[in-house]
Amino acid sequence: xxxxxxxxxxxxxxxxxxxxxxxxxxxxxxxxxxxxxxxxxxxxxxxxxxxxxxxxxxxxxxxxxxxxxxxxxxxxxxxxxxxxxxxxxxxxxxxxxxxxxxxxxxxxxxxxxxxxxxxxxxxxxxxxxxxxxxxxxxxxxxxxxxxxxxxxxxxxxxxxxxxxxxxxxxxxxxxxxxxxxxxxxxxxxxxxxxxxxxxxxxxxxxxxxxxxxxxxxxxxxxxxxxxxxxxxxxxxxxxxxxxxxxx
Amino acid sequence: xxxxxxxxxxxxxxxxxxxxxxxxxxxxxxxxxxxxxxxxxxxxxxxxxxxxxxxxxxxxxxxxxxxxxxxxxxxxxxxxxxxxxxxxxxxxxxxxxxxxxxxxxxxxxxxxxxxxxxxxxxxxxxxxxxxxxxxxxxxxxxxxxxxxxxxxxxxxxxxxxxxxxxxxxxxxxxxxxxxxxxxxxxxxxxxxxxxxxxxxxxxxxxxxxxxxxxxxxxxxxxxxxxxxxxxxxxxxxxxxxxxxxxxxxxxxxxxxxxxxxxxxxxxxxxxxxxxxxxxxxxxxxxxxxxxxxxxxxxxxxxxxxxxxxxxxxxxxxxxxxxxxxxxxxxxxxxxxxxxxxxxxxxxxxxxxxxxxxxxxxxxxxxxxxxxxxxxxxxxxxxxxxxxxxxxxxxxxxxxxxxxxxxxxxxxxxxxxxxxxxxxxxxxxxxxxxxxxxxxxxxxxxxxxxxxxxxxxxxxxxxxxxxxxxxxx
Numbered sequence: 001x002x003x004x005x006x007x008x009x010x011x012x013x014x015x016x017x018x019x020x021x022x023x024x025x026x027x028x029x030x031x032x033x034x035x036x037x038x039x040x041x042x043x044x045x046x047x048x049x050x051x052x053x054x055x056x057x058x059x060x061x062x063x064x065x066x067x068x069x070x071x072x073x074x075x076x077x078x079x080x081x082x083x084x085x086x087x088x089x090x091x092x093x094x095x096x097x098x099x100x101x102x103x104x105x106x107x108x109x110x111x112x113x114x115x116x117x118x119x120x121x122x123x124x125x126x127x128x129x130x131x132x133x134x135x136x137x138x139x140x141x142x143x144x145x146x147x148x149x150x151x152x153x154x155x156x157x158x159x160x161x162x163x164x165x166x167x168x169x170x171x172x173x174x175x176x177x178x179x180x181x182x183x184x185x186x187x188x189x190x191x192x193x194x195x196x197x198x199x200x201x202x203x204x205x206x207x208x209x210x211x212x213x214x215x216x217x218x219x220x221x222x223x224x225x226x227x228x229x230x231x232x233x234x235x236x237x238x239x240x241x242x243x244x245x246x247x
Numbered sequence: 248x249x250x251x252x253x254x255x256x257x258x259x260x261x262x263x264x265x266x267x268x269x270x271x272x273x274x275x276x277x278x279x280x281x282x283x284x285x286x287x288x289x290x291x292x293x294x295x296x297x298x299x300x301x302x303x304x305x306x307x308x309x310x311x312x313x314x315x316x317x318x319x320x321x322x323x324x325x326x327x328x329x330x331x332x333x334x335x336x337x338x339x340x341x342x343x344x345x346x347x348x349x350x351x352x353x354x355x356x357x358x359x360x361x362x363x364x365x366x367x368x369x370x371x372x373x374x375x376x377x378x379x380x381x382x383x384x385x386x387x388x389x390x391x392x393x394x395x396x397x398x399x400x401x402x403x404x405x406x407x408x409x410x411x412x413x414x415x416x417x418x419x420x421x422x423x424x425x426x427x428x429x430x431x432x433x434x435x436x437x438x439x440x441x442x443x444x445x446x447x448x449x450x451x452x453x454x455x456x457x458x459x460x461x462x463x464x465x466x467x468x469x470x471x472x473x474x475x476x477x478x479x480x481x482x483x484x485x486x487x488x489x490x491x492x493x494x495x496x497x498x499x500x501x502x503x504x505x506x507x508x509x510x511x512x513x514x515x516x517x518x519x520x521x522x523x524x525x526x527x528x529x530x531x532x533x534x535x536x537x538x539x540x541x542x543x544x545x546x547x548x549x550x551x552x553x554x555x556x557x558x559x560x561x562x563x564x565x566x567x568x569x570x571x572x573x574x575x576x577x578x579x580x581x582x583x584x585x586x587x588x589x590x591x592x593x594x595x596x597x598x599x600x601x602x603x604x605x606x607x608x609x610x611x612x613x614x615x616x617x618x619x620x621x622x623x624x625x626x627x628x629x630x631x632x633x634x635x636x637x638x639x640x641x642x643x644x645x646x647x648x649x650x651x652x653x654x655x656x657x658x659x660x661x662x663x664x665x666x667x668x669x670x671x672x673x674x675x676x677x678x679x680x681x682x683x684x685x686x687x688x689x690x691x692x693x694x695x696x697x698x699x700x701x702x703x704x705x706x707x708x709x710x711x712x713x714x715x716x717x718x719x
């Protein structure tokens with residue numbers, strides 16, 4: 001699989017028809033505020049977006065996905081502060097899109113993500129999953145929106161948001177929205193929150209695991225799932241190093 | 248509760264059709280005016296011989312109304328010409344003691360809606376409002392003996408002023424939004440229901456609100472106080488004929504559910520397709536209390552309605568069940584809001600919507616888990632059926648979590664009628680339209696089954712009528 005590392009000052013990336021490529025978009029290094037990514041037809045693309053501690057306030061990614069392309073998108077937000085991220089996927093015919101996002105924030109870190117997926121043409125499918133872990137007084141606003149245009153019949157998609165509030169002062173706002181203008185579609189969304197409850201903590205404590213260690217285990221478990229799915233050595237190592245550093 | 252095939256052959260529901268097509272002469276409108284200002288507010292208050300505090304409350308609400316902008320979110324309300332609405336019209340000088348005393352044309356309207364018959368058979372009490380005032384009210388003797396008060400709201404202001412003053416517009420502040428403020432200024436009629444401590448009313452009580460004249464506005468106020476350990480069920484129905492001119496419904500429902508009490512509020516709203524239904528409903532629930540909302544929204548041009556439960560007491564619960572049907576040119580923007588403020592509170596929201604012939608149904612919801620809502624739990628399920636290519640469905644839930652111990656789940660689905668299901672039913676002798684109606688009735692069954700039998704049957708008939716010629 002060919003590899004593209006998004007460099008500083010890149011404004012647009014084009015992936016030609018039929019290409020198989022891995023794109024690593026590390027915001028902390030490239031500091032690209034706005035990027036337009038055009039993916040041709042019949043491509044296989046893995047895209048890893050990483051936001052970790054950079055000083056940018058706002059960033060935007062506008063992605064057009066050509067017909068019959070398989071697009072895997074991974075977004076990791078690790079320890080960002082006062083960040084606003086805007087993602088917009090424009091999805092053409094018979095695209096298969098699988099997106100996975102993870103965010104881990106602590107202290108008074110905050111993040112707002114607007115994630116928009118617009119299905120323009122028929123017969124595409126998409127799964128959009130986000131899992132968040134918030135410790136201390138961290139805050140997140142996560143808006144995930146699916147638009148299905150009238151022409152996009154036979155779309156099949158689902159949004160799943162999971163929020164784990166590890167800290168007592170942590171706050172989360174989630175809005176998984178569907179705007180559907182076609183009638184032959186399957187669309188759904190789910191959102192859930194969970195936490196380390198007293199029974200679980202008691203269980204951990206009984207086995208010598210403190211509350212702090214239990215939280216670390218939760219973060220490690222979520223990040224390991226994410227890292228495993230990326231299947232790209234540089235991306236995996238970068239994320240693992242950041243997580244280890246944060247923990 | 249799906250209708251059996253033979254019931255689907257009964258043809259169009261006469262009751263349902265007459266809701267929208269029949270109207271009476273409205274000579275009483277000659278003495279009315281359009282638009283709202285302080286003079287009108289004073290006139291309404293004077294007409295009702297209200298105490299000074301109520302006039303002051305109205306005028307304050309008017310000030311807030313004039314200062315607030317139109318909602319900048321949701322459906323487009325720019326077509327609503329507020330200065331062409333008649334805000335107050337009195338069809339009768341006084342409330343009737345019996346249905347025989349109600350003028351024939353108005354009585355016929357309520358007969359067609361089935362209200363007197365239901366009063367005889369299944370209801371503990373009935374209120375009937377026509378335009379801005381209540382024209383008939385009754386309550387069974389056994390309920391009166393329990394200390395239940397079920398009154399026209401205007402009469403309650405006179406006879407139970409202290410109770411009304413304590414609660415009125417405290418659940419729904421006029422600052423909440425522009426139409427809550429408008430309501431506070433021009434409200435007229437409505438229901439006052441008081442269930443005393445420990446009372447259990449087994450049969451439902453019902454109020455029916457009917458707008459008749461062209462360009463009318465209806466602003467009834469429903470105030471319900473359920474004391475500790477009490478239990479009751481109240482049903483509201485609403486309708487208006489179709490004129491081709493905008494009418495406005497901006498009622499308000501305030502429910503106060505005390506410790507360990509249980510209250511069910513059901514409504515079937517069938518406004519004409521030129522009505523703006525901008526209603527506000529809110530319940531404040533104390534420790535161990537339980538509020539249940541069961542709602543059906545049909546008709547109207549635009550509906551914006553999101554019943555809200557504020558769970559203030561530990562262990563309080565809210566159930567919201569609703570169905571909305573958006574047909575040609577209609578926008579049904581409905582949903583539910585639950586605000587969890589106390590520990591161990593729980594909520595369950597189940598919403599179903601159906602869109603056809605270019606209709607747009609929108610679920611707009613809020614689940615807000617406050618910092619003090621330890622171990623709060625909430626579950627939301629919304630399902631949408633989109634029956635043809637012209638129609639649309641939106642789902643816009645907002646989830647705010649400010650307590651780490653909360654457990655929260657939300658699920659939504661949208662899709663079309665399953666062709667295999669239709670084929671199966673057709674193979675058993677049903678027409679395509681009948682099969683579709685049966686599937687849709689099955690789709691909304693979780694909500695309909697919570698209504699008393701008579702209302703469930705009527706809601707099924709509404710679905711059947713709405714489904715005619717809409718197979719897609």
